[in-house]
């Protein structure tokens with residue numbers, strides 16, 4: 001079978017990630033990169049409304065409150081929604097590297113059921129970088145930031161240029177995002193540099 005390797009193990013010559021000198025300070029709220037993002041946007045009524053903060057090193061933390069609209073089985077979070085929460089948290093790592101990157105591969109382990117109403121405490125870190133490939137891991141804990149792990153993920157993100165979004169996105173949303181009078185928001189929708 002042809003196609004890219006699916007390994008999430010960094011190659012031996014991968015380098016350790018380096019926090020960008022202009023990365024947000026530990027504890028700083030990253031804010032939404034795009035209002036209509038399902039993971040973090042404020043304008044998606046049933047979105048996850050994830051709030052992500054810069055952590056120490058090349059890491060971030062986030063909190064996701066599981067709402068009624070996020071169910072799969074009665075009273076329990078949908079697995080795909082939990083994968084989204086992990087993916088979005090991992091996406092926030094771009095801010096610490098000041099790189100634009102998209103998910104290439106995301107592998108998720110579901111360890112415990114997550115009831116509606118739960119605050120899921122997420123943490124993600126970059127583990128290695130190899131060329132355009134950024135390797136990361138994430139966990140989601142219940143009952144507090146040090147509570148038991150309910151979900152975890154390993155991921156490979158691939159660095160892209162801003163053209164990735166402009167060339168592949170739907171014109172209507174691209175135009176709308178570009179024409180927002182808040183130019184800081186425009187920059188953040190298309191770049192990781194606030």
Ligand SMILES: CCCCCCCCCCCC(=O)SCCNC(=O)CCNC(=O)[C@H](O)C(C)(C)COP(=O)(O)OP(=O)(O)OC[C@H]1O[C@@H](n2cnc3c(N)ncnc32)[C@H](O)[C@@H]1OP(=O)(O)O
Nearest residue numbers: 004005006033087088091101102103104105158189190191
């Ligand atoms: C702007 C707002 C803020 C930034 C946006 C923040 C958004 C946050 C939201 C969370 C993040 C998302 O959900 S992002 C949305 C979901 N993801 C996507 O839509 C991505 C769709 N896929 C793609 O566009 C493409 O396949 C790419 C960009 C991932 C890769 O294509 P490419 O650019 O042509 O690169 P390519 O040569 O194929 O791959 C480069 C290297 O990565 C490896 N590679 C590529 N894909 C994989 C894979 N699935 N599994 C293993 N390895 C892979 C290749 O083997 C190669 O390794 P080597 O030969 O160099 O060793």
